[in-house]
Amino acid sequence: MADIATRVYNHKWKIDPIVRSLIDTDFYKLLMCQSVFRNSPDTTVTFSLINRSKDVRLADLIDEGELREQLDHVRSLSLTRGESTWLRGNTFYGKRQMFRPDFMEFLEGLRLPAYHLDKRDGQYELTFEGPWPQVMLWEIPALSILMELRSRAVLKDMGRFELQVLYARAMTRLWEKIQAMRALPDLRIADFGTRRRHSFLWQDWAVQAMIEGLGDRFTGTSNCLIAQRRDIEAIGTNAHELPMVRAALADGDAALRQAPYDVLADWHEEHDGNLRIILPDTYGTEGFLAGAPDWLAGWTGIRIDSGDPATGAETAIRWWQSRGEDPRGKLIIFSDGLDVDKILALHRQFHGRVKVSFGWGTLLTNDFRGLVPGDGLAPFSLVCKAVAADGRPTVKLSDNPAKATGPAAEIERYKRVFGVGVQQALSVTV
């Protein structure tokens, strides 16, 4: 068990790489990467860092030299033999050889491509451009690095015991959350907190606390390195970047309208069972489900990642019913802005009506709210998204207009094509 406070203290006087492995990333990135490697290997994409929390002035907090050092370190990484063996040999979602040999060869030869870094208005402009299967793997390490460098910046003037007590408080808080969830019948919850984690060691601690505190109710972590080290399940399916890129490449409105279903048709061919999870909100959940082909209703579940989660889940349940499916056999995964109170309320509302699962992110791996003066460790909303594909801008609408990305004119076009009406804006804190 690492002594986190001491390690943070040591950051002050020696270089300490934040991301030390190419599999210190989310499992679904690798799953999606395999799909992209097969279906769209030659698409060129641009990923870009977007800090939705403008008041957190990252370029003022984080030294550019340190940031470059950390990013350069990631570019020096390649898959180790043990990591490769684990990816090739491990059972994921009950399936052996989830990753095909040609994809594994690609991954074994991979080094992450170059990055572009500038500063503007107190923020870093960090972009990655190149072949989609390479560039997409920058998302998680880039976010982890920026999150942890921000933590280090805030902590660097604190004394050794102040640090230890800070972590003592954060540990106690997390443990109390875990205790509160113990009583939930049939709870299924996973760690989705890699991208917004306070630090690698802290995520690793949080995962271990979940293992001890929740036993079987803790279903695993999205982080492959931690899943490997702690011998637990790696968790994840697919994300917005697949429909976003496919949509950007669609020629004309009809192809655009079809793009999100085309993505899932590919996925349907590649995966079955628990990997068949619909993420319906990229261009509005209501329209997506209304226009969905019947074979999608046969999928295992739906992940609710924006908008009011209870509303989204009720919509999903009504949709299944309208398609003649029994919701009690279906899985709903909540993964947006969860904390323990919301988890308890959603569990109460939906347990028994549908299988419920939670992907707990930022407030599992980065809840240091109120623990330093000025709340300098409060989580904030940093993302790293595909912003262009083969030179065309990407668009995301989601069920919350505060989460929309893309040029304004394109957003309007997408809203028209996908029939998205007035949306309720919800504040995005994490």
Add this chain to the structure above:
Amino acid sequence: MADIATRVYNHKWKIDPIVRSLIDTDFYKLLMCQSVFRNSPDTTVTFSLINRSKDVRLADLIDEGELREQLDHVRSLSLTRGESTWLRGNTFYGKRQMFRPDFMEFLEGLRLPAYHLDKRDGQYELTFEGPWPQVMLWEIPALSILMELRSRAVLKDMGRFELQVLYARAMTRLWEKIQAMRALPDLRIADFGTRRRHSFLWQDWAVQAMIEGLGDRFTGTSNCLIAQRRDIEAIGTNAHELPMVRAALADGDAALRQAPYDVLADWHEEHDGNLRIILPDTYGTEGFLAGAPDWLAGWTGIRIDSGDPATGAETAIRWWQSRGEDPRGKLIIFSDGLDVDKILALHRQFHGRVKVSFGWGTLLTNDFRGLVPGDGLAPFSLVCKAVAADGRPTVKLSDNPAKATGPAAEIERYKRVFGVGVQQALSVTV
């Protein structure tokens, strides 16, 4: 910085000696030992463990084999070269060579004498008998071992993360106490918590937290090993055992009445300055001060170790005034059952009227109250006292009848000789 939770976890599967050094003891034991070595080397004494908290059934909690193993380990210890060098060369209370060469030679050759261990009514009967300068050094290691074995027994079925969160909570609690004391002007506070500590590592953590949190206001620790390792002052002067043994050996009431002053006359000859601290409560503070010779009023201070501390301090102040001394030049050391609220209140009442200092014990080094089910880690009142000298029973009255020790008939005789009237009984929790 040690990872305490991991260490406690490891206790479950390997032997881990609790007391690893002969100087893992209170400084005043060594000071008193030197005085005894000089003045009463041939006195035979019996020290005995007394658990005032009968509901804590130590013999049910602690395995006898483990207890013997720990006690035997202490008997295998001798002063290391580095420890000897530190005792010989270090400055204590501004004075070099506090320990005389003949005493150091004795100490370098010392191994602790045999112990006698029995069980009765769920308690251990642990006694040490032999030459006073040897036997007296058992007090602190014996108490530390029993306290820590009790902690280990309570913790042994807890999970790894439960343990880490337990310590996280205890750390947070202590840090909050320290924060609360930061604002006190001219605060002077020392660690007196060796004998009742939760564990060695925890005491060491507490001391380091005091160093960082209080800076110069933390004046040092009574624990020699920690003082050496953390490069801070070793703190302490004298204790009840000196007058208790001297009184037991006194022939007749007149000699008995004189014994407490005789002890301090020896001390006066041996020490000056900050080591001239009166501990007036052994046979009642009021009578002791009323009958004290004038040269005692010239001493540096008074330590208040039983009874209501504010009452004791007011008594001391009135006594100095009655002897023509200015209390503002005098030191009062509070050392009985302190916690942060009492410290704040006493500081408020006496700051500016007298120099105030605190010897913070059990609730510095062992405040785990309420942190485990059934409150199994709550501190309790364990002492190890001189119960006989050259075959005669010793007696302590103190300013709290709950702290009195000795045969009932002898207690009555002492009360008569020292003119102790009705005393207010205060509960003794630590």
